[in-house]
Amino acid sequence: MGADHEGGVRRRPVRAVVYAVCGVVLLAGCASMPDSGDLRDVESTPRQDTQVRVFAMPPAEDAQPGEIVQGFLEALTSDDPDYDTARKYLTTDAAKQWRPERLTTVLADGPSIAPDPQPGGREDADNVSYTLAGDRVATVDAKQAYAPAGGPYSKKLHLTRDAKTRQWRITELPSGVVMGKSDFQRNYKSVDKYYFASNTWVGTSGQPVAVADPVFVREGVDPMTQVVRSLISGPTSWLSPVVRSSFPTGAALRKGTDSLTPDDQNVLTVPLNDKASGVGVAQCNEMATQLLFTLRNQTPTVDAVDLRGTGGKRLCDLRQDRAESTAWDAxxxxxxxxxxxxxxxxxxxxxxxxxxxxxxxxxxxxxxxxxxxxxxxxxxxxxxxxxxxxxxxxxxxxxxxxxxxxxxxxxxxxxxxxxxxxxxxxxxxxxxxxxxxxxxxxxxxxxxxxxxxxxxxxxxxxxxxxxxxxxxxxxxxxxxxxxxxxxxxxxxxxxxxxxxxxxxxxxxxxxxxxxxxxxxxxxxxxxxxxxxxxxxxxxxxxxxxxxxxxxxxxxxxxxxxxxxxxxxxxxxxxxxxxxxxxxxxxxxxxxxxxxxxxxxxxxxxxxxxxx
Missing domain, CATH: 2.120.10.30 (TolB, C-terminal domain)
Structure with missing residues (x-):
């Protein structure tokens, strides 16, 4: 869910923290919502420079329902890796049940926000609902695959006021997130993962043919580690029937691996779990080739990968020039x-x-x-x-x-x-x-x-x-x-x-x-x-x-x-x-x-x- 559009509540800034190369800047919210008046749209969040990282602020004390909704939507467009700040706008139970990774819905101009009329025309002092609406442009599924989409979008958020703290929080919401196109372009970038065609080969040696599998990753949230995890987990559903991966079933980054960064020689060490520890050299070279093809256009530059198994044992290492001789890539x-x-x-x-x-x-x-x-x-x-x-x-x-x-x-x-x-x-x-x-x-x-x-x-x-x-x-x-x-x-x-x-x-x-x-x-x-x-x-x-x-x-x-x-x-x-x-x-x-x-x-x- 995103912060391109809104309407319907009292104007009050919703803060975000933005980390730039030159320092840290506190910004007011991208938009605000009046307490009354007709539903209206405002300009989308301008696309930020790729070196700028945006972190949302938690809900303010005594924030009103509209401010909670707007703050939550803005938190979804931040660079918070696990959406921890966004979860602070939810009740404890809602935060546990919400699955933001399941679906990203992209709207043409972001969601408009309008309070729903109370049943019977009577106001409930501790319960309120809002409808988020817009025109769908695309979706990104749990495998990070993009697909164009059309038609209207309409989802509801329900808020309650805690009986003890008297603070408003979101208690019911759809799985996934929604944001406007401009926020999506700022937050996500397309990356090609690489697998091998199941029934295609070239040359007398039967060289496997590389196949690109585009996915979208969050640009401000360690995209290199994201795409490596995505590569190891397997291809998107559309491509899966016609490609194979050399990573064994169940392979993953070793538990506790939070971030991957190449060293000063542009070598990326990739620690893998026990499922990958028994692979042979030929299979490991194909795994390394998949990684190198996937990472060759990433920043920082990766010139070689070093795959490690249980206890840090080296499985294989491979440089870019050798990868191009391992598989055929157009x-x-x-x-x-x-x-x-x-x-x-x-x-x-x-x-x-x-x-x-x-x-x-x-x-x-x-x-x-x-x-x-x-x-x-x-x-x-x-x-x-x-x-x-x-x-x-x-x-x-x-x-x-x-x-x-x-x-x-x-x-x-x-x-x-x-x-x-x-x-x-x-x-x-x-x-x-x-x-x-x-x-x-x-x-x-x-x-x-x-x-x-x-x-x-x-x-x-x-x-x-x-x-x-x-x-x-x-x-x-x-x-x-x-x-x-x-x-x-x-x-x-x-x-x-x-x-x-x-x-x-x-x-x-x-x-x-x-x-x-x-x-x-x-x-x-x-x-x-x-x-x-x-x-x-x-x-x-x-x-x-x-x-x-x-x-x-x-x-x-x-x-x-x-x-x-x-x-x-x-x-x-x-x-x-x-x-x-x-x-x-x-x-x-x-x-x-x-x-x-x-x-x-x-x-x-x-x-x-x-x-």
Whole structure:
């Protein structure tokens, strides 16, 4: 519950303690409530600098009910690790029963507060209730997973006055907390935890593939220790069916470990309980890799981890450079080339991160003019390419070598028009190729294992419309789909489940969730990180816009890409050091970090990074 809005009680400051880098400052409350008058909203709490820590003050002596409610809500937006101050606004029994960690509800403007009318119109001198209301934006569950949410929010708080002390306290309240969007942005930050795909591997050594699992942690409450605890406890419910953790069941930080901090060599020692003490070196290295991938963008910097078991016995230690050889992670694999189709509809390539604008045809069949192409995809190892012919009805797969031949189409579509035929194909790190047939009479999502053989029809039981575009994540366990229904498009992310025991439907996409619910037209999209996509689209009646979105539907921190008029397709690398590249009315353009869109070539289209 939070302090963005209020109304309904006598104006009286509610204090908070704010610790800043330069010292300690006492602040008045973020807002106040009048005793009478209409329900009203006030401005949300301004977002604080990340170096500022806010601690709430306990209830004042003889505080009135409205002040208790407001003080409690403000205490929920403070940096009190266990909400001890917030509990002081509750009765003893209510404090024991309240579970703030179960759910965080985010409202557009924070909760408005209004006293409820007394039954029968009679006032009770020692009992009063308030209603908290607002418009829901999102929720964060007990596993710290974010999910967009809509609809009204309405919850009640009941207060009583203690017969002996005559002090007002909250006796009934819902589990969890509620706060406005601005308070949520100040209090929480998104962090990617890392697990391994259950049924995906790369290379001859069977290297596991890392999968990002975004969660929200409280930014002012030792986020490093929070995210380590969260990582060890396991993945979020949505991702859990398709990933594994190398931490044994029941593993946890050793009892009494309150805080984790790297030493002056940037080495983080992680003491674990007895459940983890019997792991072997290989398993321990995977555990350490999960930690290093999770902590690599945290502050302070962590360059290595040292895992300790019972009695402080070292289980293993690992540095960041060795972690990248233990597991495959798309963000650490910078592609060599950017690919696109030239004016002759041939597949050409140019150095991916360089400033140059010259491109050369790729080796093999797709680089000559024998087959005109409409769209292409290049495998993650840049050894194989898939191309859809100019009519959109045939998909070809060939090697990117001078000996590569075209062969027969591996997939065909019989849609009436080009827009009713095959989508742009997409590769995952396992080497599987994905494509959708948009034929309204035979719409289907297809998978070609290792890019060859008989296409497998992927089951999509929850699909709300027809697939218009497909991009599979590098990890092969998440897939982004642009789905059209009634003339509107939405961007959905689904979970890829593989059942190797099944003979009927071995692959399915389940639990589709919208990550851009406010957009009704999606022009283009691409993966742009381990848990991030870049999207071009527009809201109802709005102008075309470009933005980044997280796979959980949240908006990542940072600046959105500059809007590009006439954008038709866009591509990005999971390595965020490489520029966005798009095809627009100006040809192929790119957006280097901190710069504006720059023209690459006029005669070219369908740009793609590997994937």
């Amino acid at each position: 963000a650490a694999k910078s592609p060599e080339y950017l690919y696109f189709l030239d004016g002759k509809h041939r597949l050409v390539r140019m150095v991916g991160g360089g400033p140059g604008t010259s491109a050369v045809p790729v080796p093999g069949a797709l680089g000559d003019s024998g087959k005109e192409l409409r769209s292409v995809a290049v495998s993650r190892d840049e050894r194989t390419a898939a191309g859809v012919d100019i009519g959109g009805g045939s998909l070809y797969v060939t090697s990117l070598t001078s000996q590569g031949s075209l062969g027969d189409a591996v997939v065909t579509s019989h849609g009436a028009t080009r827009d009713d035929r095959l989508t742009t194909p997409s590769w995952d790190a396992r080497g599987d190729l994905w494509v959708a047939d948009r034929n309204p009479h035979a719409s289907r999502l297809l998978l070609l294992e290792q890019g060859r053989g008989e296409p497998v029809t992927v089951q999509t039981p929850e699909l709300p419309g027809r697939i218009r575009d497909v991009r599979v994540a590098a990890d092969g366990v998440r897939i982004a789909l642009v789905v059209e229904k009634d003339g509107k498009q939405s961007l959905l992310v689904g979970r890829v489940e593989r059942d190797d025991r099944s003979t009927g439907h071995p692959v399915s996409v389940t639990e589709l969730r919208s990550v851009t619910p406010e957009l009704e037209e999606v022009t283009a999209m691409s993966w742009a990180g381990d848990s991030r996509l870049v999207v071009a689209g527009q809201e109802h009646g709005g102008l075309l816009q470009m933005r980044y979105v997280q796979v959980d539907g949240s908006t990542p921190e940072g600046t959105a890409p500059a809007t590009l008029s006439g954008v038709k397709t866009i591509t990005a690398s999971e390595d965020d050091r490489l520029p966005l590249v798009a095809y627009s009315e100006d040809g192929i353009v790119r957006l280097p970090s901190g710069a504006q869109w720059q023209k690459v070539v006029k005669e070219g289209f369908a740009p793609v990074y590997p994937g």
